[in-house]
Structures are given as structure tokens and as C-alpha cells.
Amino acid sequence: MWNNIQDMLTVTPFYELLFIFLAKIVEVSIGTMRIILISKGYRKIGTSLAIVEIFLWVFIASSVINGITESPMRGVAYSFGFAAGVYAGSLIEQKLAFGKVLIQAITTKALSNEIAKSLREAGFGVTTLEAMGKDDPKSVLMIYANRRDAQKVIQGVKAIHPKAMIVSNEISNVSGGYINPMKKLLK
Numbered sequence: 001m002w003n004n005i006q007d008m009l010t011v012t013p014f015y016e017l018l019f020i021f022l023a024k025i026v027e028v029s030i031g032t033m034r035i036i037l038i039s040k041g042y043r044k045i046g047t048s049l050a051i052v053e054i055f056l057w058v059f060i061a062s063s064v065i066n067g068i069t070e071s072p073m074r075g076v077a078y079s080f081g082f083a084a085g086v087y088a089g090s091l092i093e094q095k096l097a098f099g100k101v102l103i104q105a106i107t108t109k110a111l112s113n114e115i116a117k118s119l120r121e122a123g124f125g126v127t128t129l130e131a132m133g134k135d136d137p138k139s140v141l142m143i144y145a146n147r148r149d150a151q152k153v154i155q156g157v158k159a160i161h162p163k164a165m166i167v168s169n170e171i172s173n174v175s176g177g178y179i180n181p182m183k184k185l186l187k
Contacts, residue, residue: 028085
């Protein structure tokens, strides 16, 4: 019995299992990126990634399926590669930060003009609305930005008003208004 288990674990060389594991991570990371990009409107990039993803899948899956009865460890390496690929793909997307955000900063009326001026000088479009807070008048600043620029906007607001309430929402579609031409080209 132990000999059968040992044979099952060692019939496939370690480098082959490692290759299946790493190739599956790459394939699933590409798939994760593809889904996220297409859902955010980046269809051309997503379609290109689909070609690479399916090419990898065909060869990886066929190598595992063809040898699964002789070496179940191929299936194990494939499964763990899949899980690690989902995680790696989400980390990659987080670092690339595709998409747009609408940041709303609720601040005092006294500081709102200074914040808006600072953000406009940094190249962001800012719309200011008058509002009423619980106890006193407020201003709501609405800033549309690329997701990768969200922290710059938040830091710009916090530098002037550290206690400002800031809400950030991902958005999929914007039309009209001011969009910095250089920021617009990124999509």
C-alpha cells in the first residue's frame, strides 16, 4: 500500500508538477484580468487576453487530462495553480487599478474653495455643491478620477482638511463634463 502511494506521488517529476502549477497560475491570472477588464469596458485588451488564456488552457489542461490516471498529482498541481492564479490575478488588477472612481468629499464651506482650487491645479475636475450637515452648512466636492489617482485626490483633500468625510465609488460610465485630456487617453 505504501509503495502504491509513493509511486503515485513520485511518478511525475517535480519539475513537471511545478510547470503545471506555474502555468496554471499564469493562465488563471490572465483570465481574472480579462474578466475584470471587460466588465470595466476595456474590451479590446480583454479580448486579446482571452486568446492567450485559451491557448494556455488548451495545452495545460490537455497535459493534465492525458496523464491524470497515471499521475493524480498533476490534477493536484493544476487545482492549486488555479486557486493561486485567482489570487494572483486579483493582486495584479489591484496594482494596475483599472477603472474610474467618483470621489465625494464633504467638507466645511470655509475650506471647500481651497480644496477645489488645489485639486483643479493638479488636473482634476471638481464640482462643488452646497449641502447642510447635522449642525452646519457643508460643501460636497465631487471629483471624477482614474482609480490609480484616487489616493492622490484623497491625500489632497486630507492635506487641507484632515477630518473631511470622503466617499469613493467605482463607476463605469461618464459623459460630458470636464475630463483632463491626458487622463482620458488612458482608456
